[in-house]
Amino acid sequence: MVCVSVYNDAQVPAPVLRQAERQAGKIFARAGLEVIWVNCLTREARTETQISCERFAWPAYLGLHVVTRSLRPMSLRPMNEVFGVAFLSKEGTGCYSDVFFDQARALQADSNVELADILGSVVAHELGHLLLGSNSHAVAGIMRARWQGEELRRLARGGLLFTSEQGERMRGKLKAALPLEGAAPVIAAQSTY
Numbered sequence: 001m002v003c004v005s006v007y008n009d010a011q012v013p014a015p016v017l018r019q020a021e022r023q024a025g026k027i028f029a030r031a032g033l034e035v036i037w038v039n040c041l042t043r044e045a046r047t048e049t050q051i052s053c054e055r056f057a058w059p060a061y062l063g064l065h066v067v068t069r070s071l072r073p074m075s076l077r078p079m080n081e082v083f084g085v086a087f088l089s090k091e092g093t094g095c096y097s098d099v100f101f102d103q104a105r106a107l108q109a110d111s112n113v114e115l116a117d118i119l120g121s122v123v124a125h126e127l128g129h130l131l132l133g134s135n136s137h138a139v140a141g142i143m144r145a146r147w148q149g150e151e152l153r154r155l156a157r158g159g160l161l162f163t164s165e166q167g168e169r170m171r172g173k174l175k176a177a178l179p180l181e182g183a184a185p186v187i188a189a190q191s192t193y
Contacts (some may be wrong), residue, residue: 023120031167056095066095086129097126
């Protein structure tokens with residue numbers, strides 16, 4: 001089980017974000033992983049009851065920021081091809097990722113795919129980087145570096161997924177990191193939209 005604290009800094013409409021979380025959850029479920037979404041307020045608006053939003057520990061407690069666009073320079077790829085970033089250490093682990101809502105909206109405008117499905121797939125991809133580690137792009141599936149015609153058609157049908165090997169690797173990392181088999185994250189509070 002993975003607990004993901006979600007910060008909606010891009011002010012994505014609540015129904016779109018909930019559907020995106022469901023989409024990402026389905027993708028992870030097909031890989032044999034359960035995701036618990038903790039919807040957090042912005043840092044400025046957070047109160048003592050949302051303290052669980054600040055608990056991060058790889059790989060079971062992760063943070064996801066949905067932002068409008070990146071303020072950081074991203075490699076040599078054009079910005080219109082970058083939908084998010086996972087922040088990884090030299091060891092290839094990390095607890096935080098950003099997803100760029102403007103990019104998801106732009107792709108939705110250029111394709112025949114629902115915005116929530118695009119956003120959910122991008123979320124799954126970036127969280128996949130956190131769980132799989134460095135160099136986790138693949139030649140096919142959800143971890144492909146660039147989504148084009150066939151990937152977008154599969155995304156629209158709910159078929160852009162992790163490979164069985166990727167699912168096995170993620171489950172293995174989670175199992176190794178949890179001290180007790182079957183131990184589940186404890187969530188003190190969940191905020192609402």
